[in-house]
Amino acid sequence: MAGCAVIARTTLAAGALLVAAAVCAQSLPGPNNRPAPGNENLAATARDANYQPQVNYQLECSGCHLVDGEGARANDVPRMKGFVGHFLDVEGGREFLARVPGVSQSSFNDAQLAALLNWVLTGGMAGASAPHDFKPYSASEVGRLRAEPLKEIAGARNALLERMRDKDIAIEDGLAGRP
Ligand code: HEC
Structure with missing residues (x-):
């Protein structure tokens, strides 16, 4: 998150809020996120x-x-x-x-x-x-x-x-x- 904040600040300075949001969004889901109960398995192709x-x-x-x-x-x-x-x-x-x-x-x-x-x-x-x-x-x-x-x-x-x-x-x- 700290990295995101830095990127956001720097990029905001450059005036490109959307780029910052896109970069930060890539860190989701976070390492501690878990699927909802009953939804643990990935859908099969x-x-x-x-x-x-x-x-x-x-x-x-x-x-x-x-x-x-x-x-x-x-x-x-x-x-x-x-x-x-x-x-x-x-x-x-x-x-x-x-x-x-x-x-x-x-x-x-x-x-x-x-x-x-x-x-x-x-x-x-x-x-x-x-x-x-x-x-x-x-x-x-x-x-x-x-x-x-x-x-x-x-x-x-x-x-x-x-x-x-x-x-x-x-x-x-x-x-x-x-x-
Ligand atoms: C994106 C659209 C699309 C999808 C998805 C698709 N088809 Fe087709 N299919 C076509 C078109 C258009 C044609 C005519 C030939 C051509 O231009 O490819 C065609 C032609 C065919 C033909 C030959 C008969 C003819 O009259 O030309 C067969 C058999 C066929 N498709 C079966 C399938 C099957 C089985 C699937 C699924 C696994 C499938 N298609 C998925 C669009 C599609």
Whole structure:
């Protein structure tokens, strides 16, 4: 505290009260501060907590994709509900799903991420778009794919949509026709 007072006085002399307050604030919490009873443990990260895939989805995906996968056109977030499974119908789609930034750069480890993708594709969100012969992602496959993130996301995505159109798959991603 004495150090803070000195800094405060000197800095005040220089006329920068806010800087002094910021420097002093860094000494909090003090060495003698203790958490309130019952609040001793630090909150676990989602990765460490090892929740079920649907909980992980809520924590790290639903902010953009919304709880049911509806997406948000206003924010350029595609709809996954009833559509995302079609990526598995075209060449390169399987790899794409594990490489988009929201997936590859999530906090989850490879096994958690594989389980999350498998849940998205089979847990109801993909609906009728889920392929019948879906082969679940493994942790090692996801690990390999996320290590090579996409460089040009929109171009890669558009190429896949083009392949879907060639197969007469309706592009119901909620973004179709946007300027
Ligand atoms: C910051 C917003 C954001 C977050 C968070 C996010 N996504 Fe996304 N996601 C997007 C956008 C935007 C796209 C379209 C491709 C792109 O531009 O990255 C996308 C694309 C996808 C795709 C490919 C389907 C398509 O239509 O392109 C999948 C699968 C996906 N996200 C799953 C997830 C999962 C699972 C999580 C959570 C671990 C997640 N996303 C977190 C914004 C987000």
